[in-house]
Amino acid sequence: DVKVTQSSRYLVKRTGEKVFLECVQDMDHENMFWYRQDPGLGLRLIYFSYDVKMKEKGDIPEGYSVSREKKERFSLILESASTNQTSMYLCASMILSGTSTGNEQFFGPGTRLTVL
Amino acid sequence: QKEVEQNSGPLSVPEGAIASLNCTYSDRGSQSFFWYRQYSGKSPELIMFIYSNGDKEDGRFTAQLNKASQYVSLLIRDSQPSDSATYLCAVNGNSGYSTLTFGKGTMLLVSP
Numbered sequence: 001d002v003k004v005t006q007s008s009r010y011l012v013k014r015t016g017e018k019v020f021l022e023c024v025q026d027m028d029h030e031n032m033f034w035y036r037q038d039p040g041l042g043l044r045l046i047y048f049s050y051d052v053k054m055k056e057k058g059d060i061p062e063g064y065s066v067s068r069e070k071k072e073r074f075s076l077i078l079e080s081a082s083t084n085q086t087s088m089y090l091c092a093s094m095i096l097s098g099t100s101t102g103n104e105q106f107f108g109p110g111t112r113l114t115v116l
Numbered sequence: 117q118k119e120v121e122q123n124s125g126p127l128s129v130p131e132g133a134i135a136s137l138n139c140t141y142s143d144r145g146s147q148s149f150f151w152y153r154q155y156s157g158k159s160p161e162l163i164m165f166i167y168s169n170g171d172k173e174d175g176r177f178t179a180q181l182n183k184a185s186q187y188v189s190l191l192i193r194d195s196q197p198s199d200s201a202t203y204l205c206a207v208n209g210n211s212g213y214s215t216l217t218f219g220k221g222t223m224l225l226v227s228p
Contacts, residue, residue, distance in 0.1 A: 031214050042220035043160070043204065050214070058215070090159055094214055103214060104150075107159035 003027070004093050004108035012114045019078040021111050023091030031094040032074035033105065034058075034066060036087040043090065049074055081115045088112050118143045120207050122219035130227055135192040137222050139205030142186070148208040149181055149188045150216065155201045163203075164190070195226045 007022035025032065033048040035058075045058030047066040055066050063085060067075045074093075078085055089112075092105040119142040129135045137151075148167045152160035166172045166179040166188065178191040188207075192199055202223045206216040 033215070040220065043218040045215060045217075048215060103148075103208075104162045104165070105214075105216060107161070110159050 004091055004106050006089075006091055006108040006111050008111050009109060010112050010114075012116065013078075013081050014116050015082060017078075017081050017115075019081050019113070019115075021076040021078075021089055021091075021113070023074045023076070023093075023108055024072055025074075025091075025093035025106070025108075026072065027093065027095070027106075028071065029093040029095050029106075030071070031105075032068065033092040033094070034064075034074065034076045035090045035092065036060070036085075037090055037110075038087050046076065081113075083115050086113060086115045118146075118207070118217045120205055120217050120219035122203075122205050122222045124220060125223040126225045127222055128225045128227065129195050131195060131197060133195050133226075135195045135199065135224055135226070137190040137192070137203050137205075137224065139188045139190075139219055140186055141188070141205075141207045141217075143207065143217075144183075144186065146186075146207045149179070150206040150208070151177075151179060151190045152204040152206060152218075153201045154204060154221065160204055192224075195224075197226045197228050200224055200226050 004025045034046045035043045049068040065077045091108040094105045121140045150165045151163045154160040164179045172179045176193045180189045202221040204221045205219040
């Protein structure tokens with residue numbers, strides 16, 4: 001079974017702190033994704049990566065950066081946390097395929113981040 | 117901006133009934149369509165995907181796709197209380213990347 005793990009289930013930080021959210025997958029997937037999920041707004045893509053050291057902006061990259069130094073690990077960084085970044089953060093991974101059909105994204109358990 | 121629209125619900129059905137969940141999408145070039153189930157406090161898990169017009173059945177679940185109408189639906193037959201969850205519709209475009217655009221989800225409540 002594919003396993004996607006995230007470093008923390010719950011995290012509380014203060015405004016202005018630098019925050020690291022870690023995601024690790026064990027299935028050698030090329031693609032990894034970071035989303036945030038908020039009530040009434042759904043799942044929104046922050047950043048994704050399709051290879052080591054490669055990154056692409058998603059729909060809401062402002063205030064975030066990412067790092068992918070190893071294939072299995074994808075980190076989300078909040079350079080200076082703000083209260084509007086309080087949210088559920090979900091990591092996902094997916095195998096690279098030559099087609100866009102039927103490839104499942106596997107999600108980690110999520111990190112609920114509260115910024116005070 | 118790609119959009120995926122779902123009725124937020126809640127959709128309430130009695131146990132044993134058919135639940136019908138609907139989704140529309142704006143990007144006519146979309147190629148693959150996914151239904152995820154998300155229990156409260158949990159992460160999404162894939163139920164089904166579909167990429168050809170028509171119906172696709174898997175157990176109690178049937179996905180229906182109509183690309184001309186830009187419409188995808190999920191039918192759940194013999195609904196069970198354990199089906200109570202939020203159902204997310206997701207659409208994969210033709211950008212060359214494997215990204216998904218998610219709808220905001222429809223909450224389904226199945227009463228015993």
